[in-house]
Amino acid sequence: MAGILNAKIPEGPLDQKWTLHKENLKTVSPANRSRMHIIVVGTGLAGASAAAALGEQGYRVNVFCMGDSPRRAHSVSAQGGINAAKNYRNDNDSVQRLFMDTLKGGDFRSREANVFRLAEVSNAIIDHCVALGVPFARDYAGYLDNRSFGGSQVSRTFYARGQTGQQLLLAAYGALNRQVALGNVTVHCRHQMMDLVVIEGQAKGIITRDMVTGRIEKYPAHAVVLATGGYSNVYFLSTNGMSSNASALVQCWKNGAFFANPGFVQIHPTCIPVHGTHQSKLTLMSESLRNDGRIWVPKDKSLAKRLQEGSLKPSDIPEDERDYYLERRYPAYGNLVPRDVASRAAKERCDAGLGVNKTGKAVFLDFEKALETKGREMIERKYGNLFQMYEKITDENPYKEPMQIFPAMHYTMGGLWVDYNLMTTIKGLFAIGEANFSDHGANRLGASALMQGLADGFFILPYTLPDYLSTKIGELLPEMAHPAFVQASEKVKQRIRNLMEIRGRTPVDDLHRQLGQLMWEHAGIIRSAQGLTETFDGLEVLRERFGKETGIPGSDKTVNQELEKALHLEDFLLLAGLMVRDALHRKESCGGHFRVESQTKDGETLRNDKEFQYVAAWEYKGPGSEPELHKEPLEFRYIHVTERKYK
Amino acid sequence: MHFTLKIWRQAAPRAKGCFEHYAIDQVDGDTSFLEMLDMLNNKLVKENKETIAFDHDCREGICGACGLYINGRPHGPDDGITTCQLYMRRFRDGSEITVEPFRSKAFPVIKDLMVNRNAFDKILQAGGFVSVNTGSAPEAHTTLVSREKAEESMDASSCIGCGACVASCKNGSAMLFVASRVSALSLLPQGKPEASRRARAMVLKMDELGFGSCTNIGTCQMECPKKITVAHIARLNREFLYCKHSDLQE
Numbered sequence: 079m080a081g082i083l084n085a086k087i088p089e090g091p092l093d094q095k096w097t098l099h100k101e102n103l104k105t106v107s108p109a110n111r112s113r114m115h116i117i118v119v120g121t122g123l124a125g126a127s128a129a130a131a132l133g134e135q136g137y138r139v140n141v142f143c144m145g146d147s148p149r150r151a152h153s154v155s156a157q158g159g160i161n162a163a164k165n166y167r168n169d170n171d172s173v174q175r176l177f178m179d180t181l182k183g184g185d186f187r188s189r190e191a192n193v194f195r196l197a198e199v200s201n202a203i204i205d206h207c208v209a210l211g212v213p214f215a216r217d218y219a220g221y222l223d224n225r226s227f228g229g230s231q232v233s234r235t236f237y238a239r240g241q242t243g244q245q246l247l248l249a250a251y252g253a254l255n256r257q258v259a260l261g262n263v264t265v266h267c268r269h270q271m272m273d274l275v276v277i278e279g280q281a282k283g284i285i286t287r288d289m290v291t292g293r294i295e296k297y298p299a300h301a302v303v304l305a306t307g308g309y310s311n312v313y314f315l316s317t318n319g320m321s322s323n324a325s326a327l328v329q330c331w332k333n334g335a336f337f338a339n340p341g342f343v344q345i346h347p348t349c350i351p352v353h354g355t356h357q358s359k360l361t362l363m364s365e366s367l368r369n370d371g372r373i374w375v376p377k378d379k380s381l382a383k384r385l386q387e388g389s390l391k392p393s394d395i396p397e398d399e400r401d402y403y404l405e406r407r408y409p410a411y412g413n414l415v416p417r418d419v420a421s422r423a424a425k426e427r428c429d430a431g432l433g434v435n436k437t438g439k440a441v442f443l444d445f446e447k448a449l450e451t452k453g454r455e456m457i458e459r460k461y462g463n464l465f466q467m468y469e470k471i472t473d474e475n476p477y478k479e480p481m482q483i484f485p486a487m488h489y490t491m492g493g494l495w496v497d498y499n500l501m502t503t504i505k506g507l508f509a510i511g512e513a514n515f516s517d518h519g520a521n522r523l524g525a526s527a528l529m530q531g532l533a534d535g536f537f538i539l540p541y542t543l544p545d546y547l548s549t550k551i552g553e554l555l556p557e558m559a560h561p562a563f564v565q566a567s568e569k570v571k572q573r574i575r576n577l578m579e580i581r582g583r584t585p586v587d588d589l590h591r592q593l594g595q596l597m598w599e600h601a602g603i604i605r606s607a608q609g610l611t612e613t614f615d616g617l618e619v620l621r622e623r624f625g626k627e628t629g630i631p632g633s634d635k636t637v638n639q640e641l642e643k644a645l646h647l648e649d650f651l652l653l654a655g656l657m658v659r660d661a662l663h664r665k666e667s668c669g670g671h672f673r674v675e676s677q678t679k680d681g682e683t684l685r686n687d688k689e690f691q692y693v694a695a696w697e698y699k700g701p702g703s704e705p706e707l708h709k710e711p712l713e714f715r716y717i718h719v720t721e722r723k724y725k
Numbered sequence: 726m727h728f729t730l731k732i733w734r735q736a737a738p739r740a741k742g743c744f745e746h747y748a749i750d751q752v753d754g755d756t757s758f759l760e761m762l763d764m765l766n767n768k769l770v771k772e773n774k775e776t777i778a779f780d781h782d783c784r785e786g787i788c789g790a791c792g793l794y795i796n797g798r799p800h801g802p803d804d805g806i807t808t809c810q811l812y813m814r815r816f817r818d819g820s821e822i823t824v825e826p827f828r829s830k831a832f833p834v835i836k837d838l839m840v841n842r843n844a845f846d847k848i849l850q851a852g853g854f855v856s857v858n859t860g861s862a863p864e865a866h867t868t869l870v871s872r873e874k875a876e877e878s879m880d881a882s883s884c885i886g887c888g889a890c891v892a893s894c895k896n897g898s899a900m901l902f903v904a905s906r907v908s909a910l911s912l913l914p915q916g917k918p919e920a921s922r923r924a925r926a927m928v929l930k931m932d933e934l935g936f937g938s939c940t941n942i943g944t945c946q947m948e949c950p951k952k953i954t955v956a957h958i959a960r961l962n963r964e965f966l967y968c969k970h971s972d973l974q975e
Contacts, residue, residue: 131859134858146780146841147843147845147886149789149846150783150788150790152782152788154783154787155783155787164865166866202862204865205862205863205865206859206860208862208915210854210855210857210862210915211909211913211915211916213870213876213879213882216869216870216871216872220870220872222866238879239879241787241883243787244885245879245882248882252849252853252854252855253859255846255849255850255854256854258850259852265846267843290835290836319782319783320784353753353755354755354756356753356756356760356763356764358759358760359784362785466805467786470810470812471810473812473814537860583771584770585767585770585771587763588767629770631769631770631774631775632775632776637778637835637839639766639776640766640770
């Protein structure tokens with residue numbers, strides 16, 4: 079029987095919950111903070127900002143990252159911008175409107191109180207990032223510039239060219255470095271978290287693998303913060319960095335942290351199309367391009383065919399033969415509809431035989447009109463680096479011919495279930511940024527991931543974590559010789575031995591690519607009960623092959639990137655099953671989760687609020703057993719739940 | 726396309742390394758250089774041979790993890806890109822391609838093509854930030870920043886910390902890397918108060934870590950994948966001298 083989860087949302091009016099809650103949260107005196115040890119796993123925007131803010135308060139923080147430097151974390155790749163409700167454009171933006179847009183964008187499957195808090199702290203993020211030296215775009219008078227993103231009718235996105243993620247990460251990394259210099263934070267690079275240590279129901283530390291020496295190490299702490307990002311790489315091809323993985327999340331899930339809405343993933347509409355079988359990743363073209371780019375395919379199939387064969391150029395197609403299908407279907411938002419809507423529309427046109435590109439799996443993103451009306455210089459200043467990147471990859475000049483784009487796996491809204499304090503179902507284990515589930519529901523709006531990462535790290539966790547720590551004053555760290563640490567460490571060593579002993583000859587990449595194809599086909603843009611059910615068998619076959627065929631040459635006592643990939647894939651295979659299970663159980667369409675059985679007659683998502691207005695949180699029940707479903711009912715007291723319309 | 730690859734193999738930091746030759750065929754021109762290395766590594770797995778270690782992550786030229794010396798140039802023959810943005814159509818079919826790690830005293834080899842660039846983190850820890858605590862920032866529009874300054878700061882701040890400047894410099898100097906951060910922050914009013922202290926602390930740390938001195942050769946500027954210019958080194962020098970001058974007066 080499914081249990082009901084309590085998110086511990088504070089009482090009071092929506093716009094005062096966070097203020098009142100902060101008054102009630104307990105604090106730790108400065109003298110005690112230096113005796114409290116915190117582990118932060120991950121150094122993206124969420125992890126770096128949390129570690130820096132906690133270091134500033136005087137806690138002892140150990141930070142772990144997989145890369146050779148914290149600055150490599152995948153937040154660095156975010157291009158377009160970061161949202162905030164500053165209303166600098168006087169276009170009637172407000173905290174309330176940002177909250178409404180985010181909740182509606184997520185198709186009413188996120189938690190009202192968390193989303194409001196996110197909108198509430200958004201302005202402080204911009205203030206702090208400016209103070210940290212982020213060179214945001216400015217107008218000639220020196221004021222901050224904004225642009226528009228999908229799913230919103232105001233201009234609230236702050237940006238630093240097409241490198242906003244990089245600039246924000248450099249700021250958070252700078253703040254982290256300052257704490258390292260002050261001795262409050264220690265950074266452990268090239269370390270992968272292998273397991274969580276739980277003692278008497280409380281997170282008390284982690285086990286890591288030093289990726290250079292292969293040493294398995296034990297780190298105790300009073301609390302553990304997970305900031306390890308999302309799991310898009312389940313699909314093999316995604317816009318995520320190659321090393322982004324779900325292993326820390328999966329290990330925490332296996333230790334008792336519930337996994338919420340694992341089937342909610344985001345497929346980004348504007349990416350460079352797949353070109354060949356050896357492709358290792360997909361490259362995003364920022365959503366900001368949809369400010370000036372218009373999306374179209376030919377109206378006529380025969381023209382599409384000639385484009386596919388290469389006997390016609392896009393510029394040969396006259397204006398009245400072009401179908402600007404987003405402007406046609408969604409006149410109110412046009413090319414700026416949310417990502418899930420744009421991705422489905424692109425797939426629909428391509429499935430109807432109207433796709434372009436050799437493969438027929440692409441649509442045009444055209445700047446002809448913008449170049450005409452705004453001039454090349456303006457377009458170059460706004461998107462120069464994106465146009466250059468496109469040309470480098472495709473060998474085609476987007477100033478002359480339109481870009482060709484196609485949807486690709488990009489972000490995961492699902493993640494570890496957390497309460498209002500961002501604590502998981504394991505006491506003392508917190509999850510922030512993309513690693514948790516709470517703010518984006520069934521679809522995330524553009525420029526909101528950066529906002530959430532920094533909100534959690536700079537302004538929320540530094541208030542809620544001390545409340546937990548205040549109950550641990552005077553408590554000593556567990557000894558490394560504690561049986562829980564010894565057992566966890568032995569388990570990790572055994573797991574690695576098992577993998578090394580497979581001694582197969584199949585590269586991990588080959589198996590991973592097959593997992594990706596399976597998931598893309600059945601648990602991607604469009605899902606059906608039949609397709610999802612069949613996926614279980616496919617996953618079982620892949621798991622068996624993984625256990626028998628995987629080839630990992632070399633030793634585990636040195637750098638071994640095949641071993642690293644195998645560890646990630648083993649966890650991806652487990653998580654994929656959970657994602658499919660979640661997608662199968664949710665017999666409604668919402669946001670990016672589109673079930674063919676549940677659609678309107680126009681082919682739009684059809685929610686079923688009566689049965690599915692809840693968060694699905696899954697509990698691990700051991701190998702071979704089915705995970706157990708727990709529900710957190712979603713209540714919307716302050717806004718009226720409506721059909722999500724962008725027409 | 727097919728290629729002969731001459732690749733540096735080295736088992737461990739202090740082990741003796743050497744070049745090994747590998748043949749690879751059926752490579753499509755649209756395959757990236759790193760995807761070509763993936764193909765080679767997967768071939769090695771099938772032969773149960775140890776794969777070639779190299780750093781990489783985002784594969785879109787922004788994380789700064791990848792960095793290979795290809796045919797004698799960091800990030801290969803093209804200007805203004807990282808290794809991951811290099812495509813095989815850039816090479817002549819049938820040619821031999823030499824692949825080495827970024828070599829510098831301050832970047833010891835970890836394994837094969839993977840080097841330790843931890844020294845960059847240490848330089849930034851010495852002062853590459855604005856000392857502001859979370860929660861104490863004033864409203865963002867309290868201080869205006871001219872568009873020109875913001876754009877120039879952004880140019881400098883584009884540095885991805887890949888280390889091509891160090892690897893290409895005959896002195897193994899990290900001046901362009903240090904200058905990019907010093908310049909990015911000192912151009913903004915928010916970074917101004919600490920500008921000279923920052924420059925001094927970072928330059929001293931750079932010297933301590935074994936990087937060489939700048940002799941104005943300018944290869945760093947030529948090889949920088951983000952086209953950061955030596956003009957920023959001039960600004961670094963100015964901040965550094967200013968600091969030294971104030972020290973003397975005290």
